[in-house]
Amino acid sequence: METPEVIIEAGRTEAQYWRDIWRYRELFLFLAWRDILVRYKQTVIGVAWAFVRPALTMVIFTIIFGRIAGLPSEGVPYPLLVFAGILPWQLFANGLSECSYSMTKNAGMISKVYFPRLIIPLSAVITSLVDFGISALMLAGLMGWYGVVPDGRVVLFPLFLLLTLGASLGLGLWFAALNVKYRDFQHIIPFVIQLGVYVSPVGFTSSVIPEQWRLLYYVNPMAAAIDGIRWSLLGGVQQLFLPGLFLSIAIVALLMLSGMWYFRRTERTFADVI
Numbered sequence: 386m387e388t389p390e391v392i393i394e395a396g397r398t399e400a401q402y403w404r405d406i407w408r409y410r411e412l413f414l415f416l417a418w419r420d421i422l423v424r425y426k427q428t429v430i431g432v433a434w435a436f437v438r439p440a441l442t443m444v445i446f447t448i449i450f451g452r453i454a455g456l457p458s459e460g461v462p463y464p465l466l467v468f469a470g471i472l473p474w475q476l477f478a479n480g481l482s483e484c485s486y487s488m489t490k491n492a493g494m495i496s497k498v499y500f501p502r503l504i505i506p507l508s509a510v511i512t513s514l515v516d517f518g519i520s521a522l523m524l525a526g527l528m529g530w531y532g533v534v535p536d537g538r539v540v541l542f543p544l545f546l547l548l549t550l551g552a553s554l555g556l557g558l559w560f561a562a563l564n565v566k567y568r569d570f571q572h573i574i575p576f577v578i579q580l581g582v583y584v585s586p587v588g589f590t591s592s593v594i595p596e597q598w599r600l601l602y603y604v605n606p607m608a609a610a611i612d613g614i615r616w617s618l619l620g621g622v623q624q625l626f627l628p629g630l631f632l633s634i635a636i637v638a639l640l641m642l643s644g645m646w647y648f649r650r651t652e653r654t655f656a657d658v659i
């Protein structure tokens with residue numbers, strides 16, 4: 386007796402594909418919850434790592450950039466300035482890392498059953514919001530300690546949060562698809578994240594960048610995201626550089642659209658090569 390052939394096939398049309406994402410929303414929630422549980426499984430201090438890592442980074446950057454280099458803090462206590470930069474960077478870095486490796490981590494599931502593959506990187510990025518939310522409590526505590534109270538600009542905070550998530554997802558979709566076919570990218574991704582923390586305004590403000598290079602600096606969309614989050618929360622930080630903000634928004638939109646296009650173009654081959 387012949388074994389029936391099983392064909393794993395995606396929705397034939399783009400509209401059907403997005404309907405399938407909604408139909409598989411419970412899988413999306415399951416994957417996100419699983420990743421959250423796995424992240425802190427068998428750790429000694431558990432979710433406290435979401436406090437420890439940014440706190441240690443804050444201390445190191447404050448000493449290097451604030452004390453040794455003597456960079457300006459725009460009227461804001463330097464530890465608070467640094468921590469407000471660490472928060473969006475940590476969200477971006479965690480989301481990019483989890484998204485980039487998400488397809489290879491779920492290789493067994495991809496090769497056995499059909500579901501919209503886009504669910505996997507989407508759920509990976511969403512889990513990074515957990516660490517962000519926990520660390521945000523520490524930022525709120527620091528703001529209370531230094532007596533910094535947000536003003537009306539805080540209503541624009543979600544805009545810069547979405548900009549951070551968009552940059553993470555857009556670049557992550559590229560890396561997720563490329564990492565399936567070319568495993569060299571598993572070595573490139575940590576380098577990109579490590580380099581990015583030093584070329585982004587995490588330990589300093591963008592005002593230290595010479596005026597003639599400022600717009601070019603905002604080709605890195607995390608510059609606008611970090612500046613925007615500081616601007617919306619901390620009051621004393623320099624005014625937003627609007628040309629740079631618009632450039633960063635355009636770049637994030639391009640990353641999202643091109644990343645989605647490339648991921649959709651290549652996902653039909655994932656089960657064969659993964």
